[in-house]
Amino acid sequence: MKKVFGRPVSLTDVPFTYCPGCHHGIAHRLVAEVLDEFGVRENTIGVCPVGCSVFAYLFFNCDMVCAAHGRAPAIATGIKRSRPDSIVFTYQGDGDLASIGTAEIVHAANRGENITVIFINNAIYGMTGGQMAPTTLAGQITQTSPYGRDPKTMGYPIRVSEMLSTLKGATYISRVALNKPANIIKAKKSIKKAFQVQLDRKGFSLVEILSSCPTNWGLSPVEASKWVEENMIPYYPLGEFRVPEEVA
Amino acid sequence: MGEKILMKGNEAIGEAAIRAGCRYYFGYPITPQSELTAYMAKKLLKMKNAAFIQAESEIAAINMVYGAAATGVRAMTSSSSPGISLKQEGISYIALAELPCVVVNMMRGGPGLGDIQPSQGDYFQATKGGGHGDYHLIVLAPSSVQELVDLTMDAFDLADKYRNPVMILGDGLLGQMMEAVEFKERPKVDLPDKGDWIITGCKDREPRHIVPFDLDPSVLEKWNYNLGEKYKKIKEKEVRYEAVNTENAELIIVAYGTVARIVKTVISNAKEEGINIGLIRPITLFPFPEKVINKTADNVKKFLVVEMSLGQMVEDVKLSVNGKAEVNFYGRAGGIIPSPEEILKEVKKCL
Amino acid sequence: MAKIVIDEERCKGCELCLTACPKHIITMSDNFNKKGYHPAKQINPEECSGCAFCAITCPDVAIEVFK
Ligand SMILES: Cc1ncc(C[n+]2csc(CCOP(=O)(O)OP(=O)(O)O)c2C)c(N)n1
């Protein structure tokens, strides 16, 4: 018998520090598989955020730089501009990318930086114990929206992919989910496309990944995956929002 | 010998940086340093293996420097006081990550949006850390356009030598001033090889990480101690100052940058009135020239610190003098430059 | 013929593989692993198709698949 599925080389042996059932781990593995499949691990520089994935530098088996909260796209810009032949990706949560780092992501996209952004939307601040994120759903209860998010005073959840796809500089933008095998397979394809865009030097690519946070949602991992299906996907539709213009 | 050319301070910094091998500049416009940003745009956008980005903010600019510096290239950003405040987060990360880079601050009046006139109100911020945590920049304080050039070039060498961010602390006056400068042939300096730490992709080696944190306090304490050791070495080796007429002076003025220029006029004006005063001009603000000030206090019993602030460097002078002499202070704030006449009046008050 | 190998020590007992398996042949063990979780285990291995749904769903990359 042959091994048909195993740990990608682009992941180290270090066990993930994520909670049981947290989708961060699936997202890591998919990115690592894509790096393996393109054979670019040794030419890749990743930038990890502040958030639960602050330790991602221990998990990805490639050169990694840790960013200040929200600043990963700016750091990735500095790296990519000085090493245009390296493959550069950021891995960011929704507090990181869509709140404190809004300016950095918008302008990296607008400049068409040739980097790939892996954006983990789990509708919450995981690391700090479950506060409201810009992506927290209307009515969702968190530590800082204890009576449910009231859009009238707390704003509506931001649809980052849709927002960024209005920018001409962005080349590839998609939203995927990891709540069931069929979606995981699609997510992998999308991440692969995003890196392909970078390899082809076509510009900015971002994959928004709807992801679970069983711990701070107060759900079991199985219930949390269901919650993604029932609550997140209806508000955050899956699909490609921007694809490279084919050169005729 | 290079030829002398007439240049504006801000542009001279840009030219010096490029001649020092800096090809990566990230900045955000702010008066009174915008000519530097424009100069870098004009030059770097036409160069190969180079990048100029007008960033979306000073926060983004310093983080672009962080990324570029991590790959081993010479990178730089510049701003003026309010923009430097925004860069503090990034500078603190860069300090712990021990990445070499150069940050220029052409100070203007503060606090707040303040004004756009020359000031020295950011001395504390520059020399005591500025951002959060226990760290220091190497801080160089030029007082002429020629020195802007020389110190900018030195700044890149010092940054590489110590893997530490270096700040050029000038002010709006120096940035706007036109003076003849010479881009001198510089002796080759031996700098440590960056090959063993830069982030380039892990081909033929283990992956590397640039990690400005460790949640284990015993590890983080060790890193802090290592930084402390580095700062100690910098204090031993890199102090620079200029001493003018310190022998037999009745009073020593301590001043840096633009103010030190004015004090030189005060010294000759005073001489005409039969008053013999001297100047100690710190060129490095960190490390501060405390030894020479302390030694001078053995013979001279009166000091006057003059700053374009309410009194910041005066604290370091007092620490250096350590009670051996009287330390007076005169300052103008909010972007006002003290005149030679008013400084001389202060000198007379002290005597 | 297919088989899966679950690394019990990597497993965090989240049960996502259990819901992902179309053949319903994964269950949770009564034993504890070193981290204190009940690891997943396969029952009726002869029914395994090697589809790897369990493995691609596992957040801790604890499952290998052989075919
Ligand atoms: C400047 C700054 N502000 C606040 C924090 C505290 N902080 C750490 S992680 C985090 C939120 C992370 O949430 P998210 O980006 O959604 O990532 P997740 O943990 O959910 O994956 C915050 C606010 C910080 N580290 N730095």
Ligand code: SF4
């Ligand atoms: S707190 Fe939430 S996001 Fe963070 S590791 Fe746990 S489950 Fe995942």
Ligand code: SF4
């Ligand atoms: S490989 Fe498929 S059939 Fe076999 S245990 Fe896993 S999910 Fe079930």
Ligand code: SF4
């Ligand atoms: S999905 Fe992985 S971690 Fe979760 S129970 Fe199954 S084997 Fe264990």
Ligand SMILES: [Mg+2]
């Ligand atoms: Mg989050």
